[in-house]
């Protein structure tokens with residue numbers, strides 16, 4: 001047996017048996033097998049100006065009909081790997097090794113949910129048809145393909161909706177539909193379940209199964225193991241830019257990706273049993289869990305549809321209430337309406353702990369009581385550095401007026417207030433793990449860190465109620481634990497949290513109550 005003989009068209013000569021995942025030693029006569037569509041051999045990548053390599057010695061083969069999930073902690077390199085496979089890295093740094101692609105089309109959905117729609121179209125149908133149109137295909141064929149993709153993902157009923165009126169999950173599915181119309185041979189999906197409810201994940205899984213049955217290959221990357229990654233034939237782990245060096249059995253079959261292995265690689269397992277005491281009540285609660293916010297008759301109409309219909313709820317000091325519901329059920333609308341970002345109908349009443357009706361106040365006057373962290377952090381960021389963002393979260397005159405009863409300040413009082421605020425900003429950056437990013441542009445941060453920046457701004461307002469919209473997106477196991485601890489500290493200090501999430505495990509771990517939103521109304525779960 002010659003060590004120089006190549007057993008596959010892509011395969012570089014290697015010691016002993018080659019690394020291709022054939023069922024037996026492929027130095028012998030090879031068994032006919034699904035063709036490899038993409039192959040990385042000893043692939044490495046370093047971003048321009050970076051001190052450390054983002055990917056190192058990666059071997060990965062994607063065959064027709066196959067789905068592989070590559071999971072790892074934040075910073076392990078999963079998004080870089082997704083971009084490398086999609087061939088999007090070249091101008092961003094230097095690569096090493098071999099990347100071979102036998103087909104002609106790779107489609108990729110990136111990790112940033114805010115950056116997925118083009119902004120060039122008005123309706124869902126047009127957006128889904130756009131990729132084909134940009135390739136010069138006939139209009140009718142593009143519209144037909146878009147219709148098929150939208151139907152496969154279960155959102156054909158949204159076809160004529162304006163993009164600006166979509167919920168987060170609906171936007172994610174629209175972007176995916178556009179990608180599918182390109183009929184790629186390889187689909188690269190970075191954290192595709194972000195923002196999707198259970199039903200949408202099932203529909204997406206079925207859609208990907210069909211895609212593979214037609215000869216396509218799927219690569220899913222991310223920091224969380226969920227219903228979708230569980231449908232992959234293989235799960236492999238990435239640690240510090242290297243695929244974990246473990247025997248072939250640890251390229252685990254997805255359904256068997258066990259807790260220890262996921263924990264070891266810092267991956268959050270959304271389907272694990274909740275940890276029972278993760279959000280145990282604080283030892284002593286000075287205010288006896290008094291109501292901080294009492295909402296009655298909250299109703300909202302959007303584009304002629306009654307999204308919220310007489311919602312009532314009570315948020316108590318020291319408690320976390322979880323808001324669940326399908327994509328488009330109105331969770332974001334509810335949080336935003338409480339904060340004053342959406343117009344409510346006249347019968348709505350939102351009373352604070354002193355009985356004051358906040359529903360009649362504009363958003364900025366509610367902010368002292370209610371701090372809102374929306375679904376898209378980008379909509380709430382305006383400064384060019386994280387530190388600058390946090391400094392502007394509480395304008396100096398507001399901070400000072402709070403302490404001095406609104407009277408005009410002397411110079412030394414202003415100086416003291418500035419110093420106090422700088423200290424608070426420093427503290428909150430530590431709490432939200434942002435100290436290392438103080439001078440970074442918020443848009444250079446990972447989506448989860450960007451969200452942390454908005455959470456930190458909200459905490460600086462010293463609110464009694466924190467409203468959080470899907471804060472778990474893009475977080476690994478460690479980051480989830482940190483988020484839970486942050487909320488626990490907030491409620492232990494007497495605050496109340498209302499948080500919308502699709503993560504059932506996390507909801508069970510942190511929620512004192514779980515509410516389900518359906519048909520515009522809330523019910524206790």
Ligand SMILES: Nc1ncnc2c1ncn2[C@@H]1O[C@H](COP(=O)(O)OP(=O)(O)OP(=O)(O)O)[C@@H](O)[C@H]1O
Nearest residue numbers: 165166167168169302303327328329330331332333
């Ligand atoms: N600006 C808007 N104008 C009109 N309709 C809107 C607007 N924003 C959202 N909607 C619609 O209101 C409904 C509720 O949307 P919302 O974003 O509150 O849902 P959600 O439960 O937060 O969904 P997701 O889980 O996907 O984020 C959806 O049908 C959505 O399409």
